[in-house]
Amino acid sequence: MTDTILIVDDDKSLRYSLERMFEERDMTVITARNGEEALERLGETLPDLVVMDVKMPGMGGLEVLREMRKIYPKLLVIIITAYGTTETAIEAMKLGAYDYILKPFDIPHMWQLVDKALEVNRMMKTVVAYEQTEEGGETAECIVGKSPQMQEIYKMIGQVAESNVTVLLRGESGTGKELVARAVYHHSLRANRPFLPVNCAAIPDTLLESELFGHEKGAFTGAHTRRIGKFEQGNGGTIFLDEIGDMSLPTQAKILRVLQEGEVQRLGGTENIKVDIRLIVATNKDLEKAISEDLFREDLYYRLNVLSLGLPPLRERRGDIPELVNYFLKRFNKDLKKNIVDLSPEAMERLVSYPWPGNVRELENVIKRAYVLCKGSRILPDELLLDLGTAKKISMEEEKGVKKGLEDLLNEVYREIKKVSQGHNIMSFIEKALIARALRETKGNQIQAAKILGINRNTLRKRMEKFGLKKEVNIIRNS
Numbered sequence: 001m002t003d004t005i006l007i008v009d010d011d012k013s014l015r016y017s018l019e020r021m022f023e024e025r026d027m028t029v030i031t032a033r034n035g036e037e038a039l040e041r042l043g044e045t046l047p048d049l050v051v052m053d054v055k056m057p058g059m060g061g062l063e064v065l066r067e068m069r070k071i072y073p074k075l076l077v078i079i080i081t082a083y084g085t086t087e088t089a090i091e092a093m094k095l096g097a098y099d100y101i102l103k104p105f106d107i108p109h110m111w112q113l114v115d116k117a118l119e120v121n122r123m124m125k126t127v128v129a130y131e132q133t134e135e136g137g138e139t140a141e142c143i144v145g146k147s148p149q150m151q152e153i154y155k156m157i158g159q160v161a162e163s164n165v166t167v168l169l170r171g172e173s174g175t176g177k178e179l180v181a182r183a184v185y186h187h188s189l190r191a192n193r194p195f196l197p198v199n200c201a202a203i204p205d206t207l208l209e210s211e212l213f214g215h216e217k218g219a220f221t222g223a224h225t226r227r228i229g230k231f232e233q234g235n236g237g238t239i240f241l242d243e244i245g246d247m248s249l250p251t252q253a254k255i256l257r258v259l260q261e262g263e264v265q266r267l268g269g270t271e272n273i274k275v276d277i278r279l280i281v282a283t284n285k286d287l288e289k290a291i292s293e294d295l296f297r298e299d300l301y302y303r304l305n306v307l308s309l310g311l312p313p314l315r316e317r318r319g320d321i322p323e324l325v326n327y328f329l330k331r332f333n334k335d336l337k338k339n340i341v342d343l344s345p346e347a348m349e350r351l352v353s354y355p356w357p358g359n360v361r362e363l364e365n366v367i368k369r370a371y372v373l374c375k376g377s378r379i380l381p382d383e384l385l386l387d388l389g390t391a392k393k394i395s396m397e398e399e400k401g402v403k404k405g406l407e408d409l410l411n412e413v414y415r416e417i418k419k420v421s422q423g424h425n426i427m428s429f430i431e432k433a434l435i436a437r438a439l440r441e442t443k444g445n446q447i448q449a450a451k452i453l454g455i456n457r458n459t460l461r462k463r464m465e466k467f468g469l470k471k472e473v474n475i476i477r478n479s
């Protein structure tokens, strides 16, 4: 699907060069010479992005923007402004403009803003369906999986979406945190308001603060003008703070304040600005550990942890793998114009038993690579490029985990039996119980019982005599 861009500028040459720039990437371009025309165009087609000069004759850019956002609150608008009119740009940001660029600008810088805005637009626009409802068949994106763990997630999404509470999403990398964040947003009462994602790990800390809260002119070296942060800009909407576990302590303190007071201060500013924002946050970090290492504020943790959704690793819901594979095949068939119908049973078997350290994202990538390599209509085991080194390490970890679990269980059983047997010989106590159990399960078949217990039949017979078990079993058999 190509993106549609509306260019609004009274300057013909600028309009023309922007038009060429976007058409070079096969985007659909609509143009308007002034504000009135822009609003008219909007009535005909809703674009994915508007690029607009604020200084135009007739209806001013700000007025147009206000009108646009009133009718289409999620419309993303990049403002073009000249030096000396930055105040207008700032006003525009307060009105919810997505970003602004100073004239004269270079094309790479414009692309940077445009690409980011289009990405945000895609996130807002693509409804993430869950629970495989009929709408799921139509939309491009869907949360797939019928395992009990995923059912639990769907239930939680349904419960939390419509309230304004902060939602904390936890889970290993690639488990679908971002997908669920968007599902929560799409099913919330704010679905027709903006959704602004911010990746806390991708932005250096000082910049992150000003990205979120904005700054006043002169707040720090390089702060030549005032800036409006995401909290002000997205007022009334939802902010998705991804990788919040990577946020520095001072920034955490400011987030806590927003949650407690519902207000922000721009960096270097004194004014308290009321904001109405719903927060969705995500992390793959162990926050409890971060707290114990003084890297994460405990008070913020308690604020965030009220409603937390833990997304299960894929290896703990292997039953969902076939459905996910089919879902990805269908999507690739649609986008990449091949027709691959399925996987050979051995190939599927391999996928189901692989431990998936990178979770659903890794599965998606493995299927995509196989898809490209695949010559026929069925993917074969050789076409799956699985990282078996890591896989082995993980399955050893898992095995260790199982062993550890068994050991814990044994300790518990030992304590219980010790209580019950009260001075009796524990070994005999357990031995007798195990043998009786094996005999019961095999309905007294000594050959089978010996096999289960891993002893030979003679030993079994001797033990049965010792514990006087023969009779008991006979009684059970005859009854």
Ligand SMILES: Nc1ncnc2c1ncn2[C@@H]1O[C@H](COP(=O)(O)OP(=O)(O)OP(=O)(O)O)[C@@H](O)[C@H]1O
Residues within 6 Å of the ligand: 142, 143, 144, 145, 171, 172, 173, 174, 175, 176, 177, 178, 179, 180, 284, 324, 360, 361, 364
């Ligand atoms: N249950 C699911 N059904 C369908 N697709 C999924 C599911 N879970 C994850 N995906 C897909 O896997 C990829 C990774 O998901 P996402 O980006 O939401 O993970 P994440 O938890 O945010 O990972 P990270 O911590 O690495 O950012 C995306 O392409 C997403 O669409």
Ligand SMILES: [Mg+2]
Residues within 6 Å of the ligand: 177, 178, 242
């Ligand atoms: Mg993510």
